Amino acid sequence: MTALQTNLNSCNDLNHPQNRIFKNVPPSAGLPRRAGVGFKAEHASDVFENADPVSWFEVHPENYMVAGGPRLKMLSQLREKFDISLHGVGLSLGGWEPLDKAHLAALRALVDRFEPAQVSEHIAWSGHEGKYLADLLPTPLTTASLRHLVDAIDQVQNAIGQRILIENPTSYLALPQNSMPETDFILQAARQSGCGLLIDVNNIFISAHNLGFDGRDYVDVLPADLIGEIHLAGHEQDADTSDNVLIDTHSRPVSDPVWALYRRLVERIGATPTLIEWDNDVPDWHTLAREARQANAILDGLDATAATFSQRAAS
Amino acid sequence: MRTSNPAHVGDLPQTDFMSGPEDGFHRTFCAALMDQDPRAYPAGLDGRAARRFAIYRNNVHRGLQDALAAAYPVVKSLVGDTFFYRLAGDYIRTENHRPPSLALYGAGFSVFLAGHAVVATLPYLPDIARLERAWLEALHAADASAITAASLAGFEDRLALLRFFVHPAVRLVASQFPIHAIWQANQADRQQAEQQNNGPAQILYRAEAVLLARPYYTVKLVRLEGAGVEFARQLLAGQRVGAAYEAALAEDTHFDVTPVFAQLLASGMFGAFTLGQGGG
Numbered sequence: 001m002t003a004l005q006t007n008l009n010s011c012n013d014l015n016h017p018q019n020r021i022f023k024n025v026p027p028s029a030g031l032p033r034r035a036g037v038g039f040k041a042e043h044a045s046d047v048f049e050n051a052d053p054v055s056w057f058e059v060h061p062e063n064y065m066v067a068g069g070p071r072l073k074m075l076s077q078l079r080e081k082f083d084i085s086l087h088g089v090g091l092s093l094g095g096w097e098p099l100d101k102a103h104l105a106a107l108r109a110l111v112d113r114f115e116p117a118q119v120s121e122h123i124a125w126s127g128h129e130g131k132y133l134a135d136l137l138p139t140p141l142t143t144a145s146l147r148h149l150v151d152a153i154d155q156v157q158n159a160i161g162q163r164i165l166i167e168n169p170t171s172y173l174a175l176p177q178n179s180m181p182e183t184d185f186i187l188q189a190a191r192q193s194g195c196g197l198l199i200d201v202n203n204i205f206i207s208a209h210n211l212g213f214d215g216r217d218y219v220d221v222l223p224a225d226l227i228g229e230i231h232l233a234g235h236e237q238d239a240d241t242s243d244n245v246l247i248d249t250h251s252r253p254v255s256d257p258v259w260a261l262y263r264r265l266v267e268r269i270g271a272t273p274t275l276i277e278w279d280n281d282v283p284d285w286h287t288l289a290r291e292a293r294q295a296n297a298i299l300d301g302l303d304a305t306a307a308t309f310s311q312r313a314a315s
Numbered sequence: 316m317r318t319s320n321p322a323h324v325g326d327l328p329q330t331d332f333m334s335g336p337e338d339g340f341h342r343t344f345c346a347a348l349m350d351q352d353p354r355a356y357p358a359g360l361d362g363r364a365a366r367r368f369a370i371y372r373n374n375v376h377r378g379l380q381d382a383l384a385a386a387y388p389v390v391k392s393l394v395g396d397t398f399f400y401r402l403a404g405d406y407i408r409t410e411n412h413r414p415p416s417l418a419l420y421g422a423g424f425s426v427f428l429a430g431h432a433v434v435a436t437l438p439y440l441p442d443i444a445r446l447e448r449a450w451l452e453a454l455h456a457a458d459a460s461a462i463t464a465a466s467l468a469g470f471e472d473r474l475a476l477l478r479f480f481v482h483p484a485v486r487l488v489a490s491q492f493p494i495h496a497i498w499q500a501n502q503a504d505r506q507q508a509e510q511q512n513n514g515p516a517q518i519l520y521r522a523e524a525v526l527l528a529r530p531y532y533t534v535k536l537v538r539l540e541g542a543g544v545e546f547a548r549q550l551l552a553g554q555r556v557g558a559a560y561e562a563a564l565a566e567d568t569h570f571d572v573t574p575v576f577a578q579l580l581a582s583g584m585f586g587a588f589t590l591g592q593g594g595g
Binding site: 062063064065066067068069070071072073090095096097100102103106125127128129130131132133134135137138140172173174175176177210238243245247 | 344363379
């Protein structure tokens with residue numbers, strides 16, 4: 001049985017046909033509803049010896065879009081033992097140009113080879129007119145932008161043959177042309193394209209702080225049936241302290257208010273695959289594992305009567 | 316570089332729109348990110364948003380500069396961190412090639428360096444960058460098996476007739492400078508060993524070429540000089556061993572082929588071989 005058939009046969013929580021325009025995309029296998037972490041080569045020996053309490057790993061596919069060599073070999077070894085998630089940072093779904101065909105083909109090749117339990121991308125853009133910018137830049141929240149995003153998601157899902165998740169952005173500023181709330185924008189993108197959501201709680205906390213809204217209001221309107229994964233990470237105050245702005249650095253432990261916002265979300269939607277992202281000033285494995293343990297403790301403590309994914313899917 | 320008031324780059328559309336103007340948004344945003352003036356921002360942003368635009372600019376510049384630094388550690392070590400990041404800051408504005416992976420960012424860096432004033436004092440810098448680029452390409456090249464000396468057992472009497480298929484990771488970088496010695500002297504583990512022993516190795520001022528191979532998962536460097544470079548070049552071009560040897564002899568009548576051939580074979584540069592028929 002292929003991984004795809006397994007996906008189709010499994011009772012998948014994300015496969016809500018309601019409001020879908022594109023109904024022919026099979027859901028992904030889905031990750032364990034436990035803590036995962038971003039894979040770092042420096043943790044390889046710890047991970048291969050004993051990854052407890054981490055049960056899955058996330059990588060950026062762009063780091064593996066090479067013909068061969070040690071990186072792909074290490075990813076093969078990782079995949080032999082764990083579920084993996086491919087979390088893209090370079091498709092530029094929120095750009096205004098056609099998707100890069102070569103990039104899409106490279107992603108497809110990685111999906112075919114490694115059979116990830118989940119594929120995700122950002123609502124952002126990272127290049128324009130041949131210029132690669134290596135960052136997640138803000139997408140205008142407009143109806144034209146939304147249409148373009150939905151088309152882009154559809155192209156990706158058709159190219160790799162499975163449903164993807166899209167991640168809510170971090171905001172440092174509000175673009176003047178924005179014409180709808182971000183929550184409307186991402187929910188419509190998901191409903192219209194048939195994709196799911198990857199909710200980065202740290203991004204919500206940072207955006208709420210930087211733009212002056214209540215992160216709880218954002219979290220509370222997110223429908224459980226669309227959320228396939230959660231991200232948690234650390235942030236930092238900008239070096240320029242005259243402007244009280246938080247930067248999404250992925251360089252620190254998850255902060256207490258982000259844990260609180262996370263708890264609020266999963267208490268309502270039930271256990272959800274949760275990734276700890278730590279990409280700069282990467283700590284030793286022990287420190288990272290402690291963050292994962294904390295997420296698992298929250299997931300373990302959820303009220304057993306809270307809606308589970310399978311209940312949601314059946315309803 | 317302008318140091319006056321923050322510059323408005325182009326015009327940002329102010330309202331919702333259907334199609335065309337979105338392209339203007341991305342172009343304008345991109346142009347402001349790449350503006351010479353670090354305080355530039357796209358028109359349409361108010362005071363606080365305009366100031367915060369610098370966060371994106373910092374992320375973009377730092378991200379690309381770090382990617383270049385990771386790809387060119389020896390160049391960075393030769394010019395120092397501060398100057399390297401200045402060079403990188405200029406380079407990222409000129410680079411318009413989008414690599415599939417950030418690991419392969421910076422393909423045009425050696426050409427950029429060749430046209431930069433820095434070559435007046437460090438003339439070998441572009442060639443070092445070419446060598447580092449070749450190393451990176453070799454590391455990420457397609458996997459394939461390589462033949463060894465044992466694979467040639469039984470063909471000893473017909474070596475001159477053999478023609479090789481080159482392993483996909485193989486690169487050859489030739490220079491009029493001692494690029495192999497400079498590269499070696501700037502490897503972190505090498506430097507550590509020198510501190511423990513007897514100071515930096517002496518670098519002879521001579522032309523060197525480096526052949527890079529990666530038969531398994533580690534890149535190997537083979538230093539070549541003199542007619543050995545031509546011998547390797549001919550083999551890479553698919554010539555028979557005999558023809559390659561003759562081309563090398565034409566350059567240096569004293570060329571000793573045996574140690575060079577043994578070295579090349581041991582590097583893992585050959586994926587397969589065939590008995591060449593006709594031609595060169």
